[in-house]
Amino acid sequence: MILTPKPSFALITLILPGPDRKRTLSPYHFRITYRNPEPADPGCVMTWDVLGGRETYQIALERTPGGEHVWHCSCPDAIYREQDRLAHRCKHVRGLMSLCETIGTPVRRLPATAA
Numbered sequence: 001m002i003l004t005p006k007p008s009f010a011l012i013t014l015i016l017p018g019p020d021r022k023r024t025l026s027p028y029h030f031r032i033t034y035r036n037p038e039p040a041d042p043g044c045v046m047t048w049d050v051l052g053g054r055e056t057y058q059i060a061l062e063r064t065p066g067g068e069h070v071w072h073c074s075c076p077d078a079i080y081r082e083q084d085r086l087a088h089r090c091k092h093v094r095g096l097m098s099l100c101e102t103i104g105t106p107v108r109r110l111p112a113t114a115a
């Protein structure tokens, strides 16, 4: 039997402006669906499902060969603004990024002994 270290967080809830016209604050749930065991390698680092909006969206964090992180989100806001992706990020990605600033980047590898 192989023991895998438990992810530090598997489901995150953030309060973000909701999908209605008034943008009423509502809870969004971010569920990790994929985590690259080699986060330093170029390619997809992590993916999340975003629940709580009109639909379920997918967020992906991509690492370029140059070592930069590029965020993708499948929501209409992110797709509509795809061209100025570097200048604009949708609320889901912004929320996730602010969370990473608070608790540290989720791509950092945890010691296997972490409880």
Ligand SMILES: [Zn+2]
Binding pocket: 057, 073, 074, 075, 077, 078, 090, 091, 092, 093
């Ligand atoms: Zn989004």
